[in-house]
Each structure stands twice: as C-alpha cells, then as structure tokens.
Amino acid sequence: MTDAREITLMRGNEAIGEGAIRAGCQFFFGYPITPQNELFEYMAQYLPPAGGTFLQSESELAGINMVFGAAAAGARCMTSSSGPGFTLLSEGLSSLAAAQLPAVVVCVSRAGPGLGRITSSQADYRLCTRGGGHGDYQCLVLGPSTAQELFELTHRAFDLADHYRNPVIILSDAILGQMMEPVATEALPRQVAPEKAWAVRGKGDQPRKVIKVAPHTDEELIAWNVTLKEKYDWMCEREQRHEALFMQDARVAVVAFGSSARIAMDAVQRARQEGVAVGLFRPISLYPYPGQALKDLVQAGVGRLLVVEANNGQMIEDVRLAVCDAAEVVHYGIGGGHIFSPDEIYREIARVARGA
Amino acid sequence: MSIQDMEVVYQKPDAMTDVPFPYCPGCSHGTVHRLVAEVMDELDITERAIGVTSAGCSVRSWRQFDCDMVMALHGRGPAVATGIKRARPVSVVFTYQGDGDMAAIGTGEIVHAASRCERITVIYVNNGVFGATGGQQAPTTLIGQPTTSYPAGRDPKESGYPLRMAEMLSVISAESYIARASVHDVAHILKTKKAIRKAFEIQIDGRGFGMVEILAACPTNWRLSPVRCMERIQSEMIPYYPLGEFSSRGKEGRS
Numbered sequence: 001m002t003d004a005r006e007i008t009l010m011r012g013n014e015a016i017g018e019g020a021i022r023a024g025c026q027f028f029f030g031y032p033i034t035p036q037n038e039l040f041e042y043m044a045q046y047l048p049p050a051g052g053t054f055l056q057s058e059s060e061l062a063g064i065n066m067v068f069g070a071a072a073a074g075a076r077c078m079t080s081s082s083g084p085g086f087t088l089l090s091e092g093l094s095s096l097a098a099a100q101l102p103a104v105v106v107c108v109s110r111a112g113p114g115l116g117r118i119t120s121s122q123a124d125y126r127l128c129t130r131g132g133g134h135g136d137y138q139c140l141v142l143g144p145s146t147a148q149e150l151f152e153l154t155h156r157a158f159d160l161a162d163h164y165r166n167p168v169i170i171l172s173d174a175i176l177g178q179m180m181e182p183v184a185t186e187a188l189p190r191q192v193a194p195e196k197a198w199a200v201r202g203k204g205d206q207p208r209k210v211i212k213v214a215p216h217t218d219e220e221l222i223a224w225n226v227t228l229k230e231k232y233d234w235m236c237e238r239e240q241r242h243e244a245l246f247m248q249d250a251r252v253a254v255v256a257f258g259s260s261a262r263i264a265m266d267a268v269q270r271a272r273q274e275g276v277a278v279g280l281f282r283p284i285s286l287y288p289y290p291g292q293a294l295k296d297l298v299q300a301g302v303g304r305l306l307v308v309e310a311n312n313g314q315m316i317e318d319v320r321l322a323v324c325d326a327a328e329v330v331h332y333g334i335g336g337g338h339i340f341s342p343d344e345i346y347r348e349i350a351r352v353a354r355g356a
Numbered sequence: 357m358s359i360q361d362m363e364v365v366y367q368k369p370d371a372m373t374d375v376p377f378p379y380c381p382g383c384s385h386g387t388v389h390r391l392v393a394e395v396m397d398e399l400d401i402t403e404r405a406i407g408v409t410s411a412g413c414s415v416r417s418w419r420q421f422d423c424d425m426v427m428a429l430h431g432r433g434p435a436v437a438t439g440i441k442r443a444r445p446v447s448v449v450f451t452y453q454g455d456g457d458m459a460a461i462g463t464g465e466i467v468h469a470a471s472r473c474e475r476i477t478v479i480y481v482n483n484g485v486f487g488a489t490g491g492q493q494a495p496t497t498l499i500g501q502p503t504t505s506y507p508a509g510r511d512p513k514e515s516g517y518p519l520r521m522a523e524m525l526s527v528i529s530a531e532s533y534i535a536r537a538s539v540h541d542v543a544h545i546l547k548t549k550k551a552i553r554k555a556f557e558i559q560i561d562g563r564g565f566g567m568v569e570i571l572a573a574c575p576t577n578w579r580l581s582p583v584r585c586m587e588r589i590q591s592e593m594i595p596y597y598p599l600g601e602f603s604s605r606g607k608e609g610r611s
Contacts, residue, residue: 026443027439027442027443029439053442055438055442057435057468058464058465058467058468059464061432061435061464061465062432062435062438062464062465062468063435065428065429065432065435065436065439065465066435066436066438066439066442067439068428068432068435068436068439069408069426069428069435069436069437069438069439069440069441069442069443070439070440070442070443071439072426072436072439072440073406073439073440073443073444073447074443075439075443077439077443091429092429092432095429099427200406200424200425200426200440200444201406201424201444201447202403202404202405202406202423202424202444202446202447202448203402203403203423203424204403204404205403208422208423208424208425209424209425210418210424210425210426210427211425211426211427212418212427213427213428213429214415214427216419
C-alpha cells in the first residue's frame with residue numbers, strides 16, 4: 001500500500017513516461033505530434049537523469065527503426081506517436097514482430113482520418129489491433145482507462161514485451177493523455193533492464209548472431225510463420241484481460257474501453273440507480289480481445305451489448321466475433337472527435353434496455 | 357611441387373564466411389565485400405562489429421560477413437545503426453547500402469544520421485540502378501541511361517538529375533569522413549580500400565560519421581559485359597560522380 005506522500009498528480013501522458021522509466025526503459029526515440037507531446041517531453045526531461053537516452057528522430061519511420069536497432073542490441077526501448085505518425089511507424093511494427101524484438105509503442109490517438117484534428121478519438125483501434133504493417137503479425141495491445149492504469153500497464157508492457165519477444169502497444173487517447181489524475185508511482189518497483197542472450201553485441205569469441213527480417217528460403221519463411229502463429233496463440237490464451245462491473249443479474253452490458261469506459265461508467269451507475277439491469281464490460285487487453293469473458297457473460301444472461309466507442313464502429317467487430325449471434329450487438333459512437341457525455345450514453349442504455 | 361609446399365599468397369579474409377557470393381557475374385558487390393572484410397581484419401574489429409544490411413541485392417550480405425548482422429528495411433539502415441550504436445557504443449557499427457535503398461527511400465535516414473554525427477560507417481554502393489527489382493531507374497541513374505522504368509533513358513525534364521550523395525552529405529556541419537571511390541580497376545580498388553579504412557577509423561576513434569560512396573557495376577541491369585561495365589564507370593560515371601574525399605575533418609564554424 002502507498003501513503004499520500006507517494007501520490008503524484010500527473011497527466012496520463014506523463015504517467016506513461018514514469019511507468020516506462022520505472023520499468024527500466026533505456027531508450028526513447030520519437031517525433032513530436034499532438035496529443036502525445038507531454039510523454040515525449042517527459043522522457044526528454046527524466047530519462048537521461050535515470051541513465052537512459054532520449055533521441056528526437058527525424059520522423060516516426062526513423063524513430064521506430066532506431067527502436068529496432070536498440071532492441072536488436074538488447075535494450076529496453078520505447079517510442080510513441082499518434083494518428084498519422086502511428087501509420088508511419090507501423091512499418092517498423094511488422095519488422096519488430098518478424099524479428100521477434102521486444103519494444104513498447106504508445107499510440108495517444110487523435111481524430112482522423114487524414115491529418116484529422118488533435119481532438120480525442122478511438123479511431124485508431126483497428127490500426128493498433130489489426131496491424132497497420134504488412135504480413136501476418138500481431139502486437140499485444142493494452143487499453144488503459146486511468147492515469148494509474150497507464151502507469152501500471154506501461155510498466156507491465158516492458159515485461160510482456162521481453163517475455164514474448166514481441167512489440168506491445170499501449171493504446172491511449174487525447175482525453176487520457178491530457179487529463180491530470182493522482183498516480184501512486186511507488187506502487188511499482190524500479191526495474192533494471194534484463195540481459196538478453198539473443199541480442200547482437202559483437203560476436204566476441206561466440207558464434208555470430210543475425211537478427212533477421214527476411215528468411216533465406218521459402219521453407220524457412222513458412223516455418224517462421226508457424227512459430228509466430230504458435231506464439232500468438234499462446235498470447236491469446238494467456239493475455240486476455242478485462243474488467244466487469246455491475247454484472248450480477250445484468251441483462252444489458254455496455255462494452256467500452258479507455259476513456260469511453262470512464263464516461264460510460266457514470267451512465268451505467270445512473271442507470272443502475274434507476275433500476276436498469278445494466279453492467280459495464282471493459283476490455284483491458286484489446287489484442288488478444290477478452291472474448292471468452294464476454295461469451296461467458298452472454299451465457300450467464302446478458303442478451304444485449306451496447307458497444308460505446310469514439311469512432312464509427314471498430315471494436316464492435318471484435319464483440320461480434322466473440323458472441324456471434326448469441327446476443328444483440330448495438331453500436332453507439334460518433335467518429336471525428338466527438339466527446340461523449342454521460343447523459344447521451346445513459347439515453348442509449350435506456351433505449352437498448354427497453355429493446356427499442 | 358605438392359600443394360602443401362605452396363605458399364598461400366591470396367585467401368579469403370577472416371571477416372568473410374565460407375558462403376559463396378550470390379551475386380551476378382561481374383557484380384561489384386563481391387569486390388566491395390572483400391574490401392570491407394579486409395579492413396575489418398586489419399583493424400581487428402570483426403569481434404565487436406555489427407553490420408546492418410539494406411533492401412535490394414545486398415540484403416544477402418548478412419550471409420557474407422562473419423560478424424553479428426542485423427537486417428534493416430528499405431532505406432532505414434542508418435536509423436537501425438543509430439539504435440544499435442547508441443545501445444552499444446563499444447561496437448563498431450556499419451551499414452551496407454545500395455543507391456536504390458539509400459538515395460531514394462532512405463534519404464531522410466542517411467541525411468539525419470550524418471547531421472547527428474552518428475558514430476557509424478556507411479558503405480554506399482552506387483551502381484545507378486535498382487538491381488534486385490530488375491533494373492528500374494534510381495535517383496543516381498545517369499542522364500540518358502535507359503532503365504526498365506524509363507526505357508527511352510533518363511530525361512531530366514521528366515525525372516530530374518542524378519543525386520550526388522557524397523557531395524550532399526559533405527556540406528553538413530558535423531565531423532565526418534565522406535569520400536567517393538570506384539572499383540573499376542586495380543588502382544582504384546586499392547584507393548577504395550583506403551577510403552573504407554578511414555570511414556571505419558573515424559568511428560573507432562569516436563570522432564564522427566564515415567561514409568564511402570563506391571561507384572559499382574551492375575552488368576545484368578546495364579545490359580553490358582563485365583568488362584564494358586568497368587569501361588563505362590570510367591567514361592560515364594566518374595565524369596558525373598567525381599572521385600575523392602569531400603570531407604575529412606570537422607567543419608564547425610566553417611562559413
């Protein structure tokens with residue numbers, strides 16, 4: 001447990017930075033883009049005194065490829081971006097996954113498409129969970145919803161990345177990034193980055209090592225993909241995380257992640273006070289999607305799912321895949337930077353609960 | 357005289373593997389690989405060297421150099437090398453890139469690696485075409501030179517002028533060694549080796565960024581015999597791409 005002295009008021013973006021530094025992050029490479037700049041600047045200010053290196057790259061493409069190099073050399077490293085910049089760095093996600101290199105990549109999403117605007121949005125859900133880069137690959141994707149969780153899951157992401165030797169994405173958004181909340185930073189230990197036997201460091205008197213993004217033969221590429229698939233299956237089995245609230249006797253569940261889940265929580269509490277049998281299902285891992293838990297809820301009697309997300313309907317695909325036709329699935333969301341009020345979500349809950 | 361009695365006067369450098377070269381007959385990559393490996397032997401850096409390959413024919417160089425190797429995507433070699441070098445300052449880090457890789461899709465990465473004065477060595481092989489993809493026009497293709505993407509030859513009104521990367525990088529105010537060399541005859545091959553050595557030494561001494569541009573032949577995509585290719589480097593490439601050292605000291609404060 002922590003006491004009051006160990007609680008710091010931080011923006012969500014800063015909480016990510018503090019989580020990274022405490023996890024033993026040694027390198028941050030990145031390029032400015034709003035609304036992630038506070039994270040970038042936090043790393044510029046606090047990573048060097050902690051013994052790490054901050055480097056402002058000339059682009060997101062260069063930044064993610066610097067991450068690739070430092071990860072190949074065995075360092076714990078991170079980059080962050082938003083919207084258009086995340087599209088660019090997705091090139092490197094494919095090669096990090098191909099080479100099985102660990103890294104933590106943050107998306108503080110803004111409203112698109114195109115250059116869009118810097119207002120908050122969850123329209124990068126598909127970009128983060130479905131790839132963006134080429135080929136069969138998957139990143140672990142975590143979707144925190146408070147500054148404390150941004151801090152803790154970023155810290156955890158470094159361990160997960162090393163454990164699976166795979167990139168891990170933290171999907172945040174402008175609301176979470178800019179909002180200031182108390183964070184208990186002493187809740188997690190300061191870690192030292194582990195030694196990695198597979199990293200390149202100059203062969204010395206050992207056999208040489210090669211970090212590959214291309215195999216030498218067709219057979220090698222097929223075997224490589226089989227290995228990756230086994231790893232992704234293993235991740236799917238072990239890394240599904242979610243939070244379920246007010247689910248006892250619920251007939252309706254709001255499904256929402258990140259900042260939308262925060263706003264939906266107010267609406268769900270109000271609806272409960274007024275006697276509506278509604279709960280909140282909040283996926284914490286977005287890949288793998290916590291589909292089994294959602295399926296279990298439906299089997300336990302939840303007949304309608306109201307998917308609330310700040311986009312035109314992206315996570316709803318994962319909800320439908322999880323429950324198939326066993327429940328009615330309804331989307332509520334407006335793309336382009338609309339910020340939900342608890343009232344409008346309450347109205348949707350009431351409408352769905354009535355079966356309208 | 358039995359073979360045991362013979363004196364070995366020429367052999368593979370230790371920094372090369374036993375894997376046969378995968379390149380076309382007359383391709384200059386073999387010569388350049390050997391020069392890099394000889395320099396690695398002479399400087400005794402193979403055990404602490406980390407090489408970075410590029411996209412294109414030379415992606416296969418990971419099989420040739422007997423040191424730790426990392427594959428980079430198209431043009432991103434200098435960014436990957438930056439990450440490695442920052443993480444392992446005691447390592448000797450080099451990229452091996454072609455002109456399709458470095459002078460086109462990788463211009464951002466090479467320019468900024470040079471401007472940051474990254475302590476890395478860049479071996480830049482300029483044969484004026486995209487080789488692995490089948491002979492398309494590169495940023496370095498000479499005016500009038502036919503390629504599969506512009507069969508009538510490069511027209512500057514249509515697609516601009518060939519990029520002189522060594523000159524471009526040499527105006528950056530960071531300490532660097534930047535040279536252009538050629539491997540079209542023995543005398544020039546020896547000069548190329550000296551330039552490669554200097555491009556490694558500036559890194560090893562911790563002074564700055566090293567880059568050697570090496571004019572090279574691609575008989576397959578030039579549609580010329582290997583011998584005619586060497587003649588063409590002399591008669592057509594060198595007049596546009598002058599050889600020499602463009603930067604061999606710090607230029608801070610130079611007007």
